Amino acid sequence: DQQVKQNSPSLSVQEGRISILNCDYTNSMFDYFLWYKKYPAEGPTFLISISSIKDKNEDGRFTVFLNKSAKHLSLHIVPSQPGDSAVYFCAASGYSSASKIIFGSGTRLSIRP
Amino acid sequence: DGGITQSPKYLFRKEGQNVTLSCEQNLNHDAMYWYRQDPGQGLRLIYYSQIVNDFQKGDIAEGYSVSREKKESFPLTVTSAQKNPTAFYLCASSPGPGQPQHFGDGTRLSIL
Numbered sequence: 001d002q003q004v005k006q007n008s009p010s011l012s013v014q015e016g017r018i019s020i021l022n023c024d025y026t027n028s029m030f031d032y033f034l035w036y037k038k039y040p041a042e043g044p045t046f047l048i049s050i051s052s053i054k055d056k057n058e059d060g061r062f063t064v065f066l067n068k069s070a071k072h073l074s075l076h077i078v079p080s081q082p083g084d085s086a087v088y089f090c091a092a093s094g095y096s097s098a099s100k101i102i103f104g105s106g107t108r109l110s111i112r113p
Numbered sequence: 114d115g116g117i118t119q120s121p122k123y124l125f126r127k128e129g130q131n132v133t134l135s136c137e138q139n140l141n142h143d144a145m146y147w148y149r150q151d152p153g154q155g156l157r158l159i160y161y162s163q164i165v166n167d168f169q170k171g172d173i174a175e176g177y178s179v180s181r182e183k184k185e186s187f188p189l190t191v192t193s194a195q196k197n198p199t200a201f202y203l204c205a206s207s208p209g210p211g212q213p214q215h216f217g218d219g220t221r222l223s224i225l
Contacts, residue, residue, distance in 0.1 A: 002155075009153070032211055043117070043203050043216030044156075089155060093211040100171070101214065103148075103155040 003027045004092050006104035014112055019077040021107050023090030026071065030092040034101065035064060035075045038087045047088075048075070077109075085111045116140065119204050119217035126191070126198060127225050134189045134220045136204035145187035146205040146214060149173060156203060162187055163210065191222060199224050 005024045013019045021035075031052035036044035050057040050064045050073070057064050063076045077084055090104040117138045126132045138145065144163050148156040158171030162181040176195025181187055187206075191198045201221050205214035 004155070006155075034213060036216075041218070043119075043205070043218050045216070046213040049213060100158060100161070101211065103157075105153065105155040 004102045004104040006107050010108040012110045013080050016079045019080045021075040023073050029094045034091040036089040080111045117217035124222045129193045131192050136187045138206045142206035144207045147189045148203040150201040
């Protein structure tokens, strides 16, 4: 029973264009969402987060959108750069839960020249 | 330069053997975690600890054991009871519950 789903295992985007990575969740108790980026043979690194009181959070080229009614969030990267090629994990947690963060299965983003 | 150190990077285990994966952090974080990653899957929580001398089972704790005797250290033992131990193991820490986690670079465990 996957509580956090990333239905696209891979995505290819041309350099300079917008990359949109999607994530769906099923647990309405989740109120804090995170995106992590992972390069091969390395641990994930925290990218950006959003709490359920917001519907948008922006940090440079990265913007996360949250649609609570649809239980959907997305990560926009614009413009996409070659160094953005990595696996992106969506994750969710509830402030009331005992510090457990639930991760999605990841989307591999490839930026082509 | 603070961070999380996992060792070794690669580990081989014989059938029936227990092995221990090391995780050390110097970030002064209270909470530490162990995850397992299999191909095509997300990170699955094995064990976590919110404070020294306390830990809880995650979603896939069977065949694993942990200890948290020091704030900086959270070693994971993969026991012979774990029937499918081949995977990439990630250790993480965070300042507190639900806060972004910092990850080590992982240990890849293989069975000989």
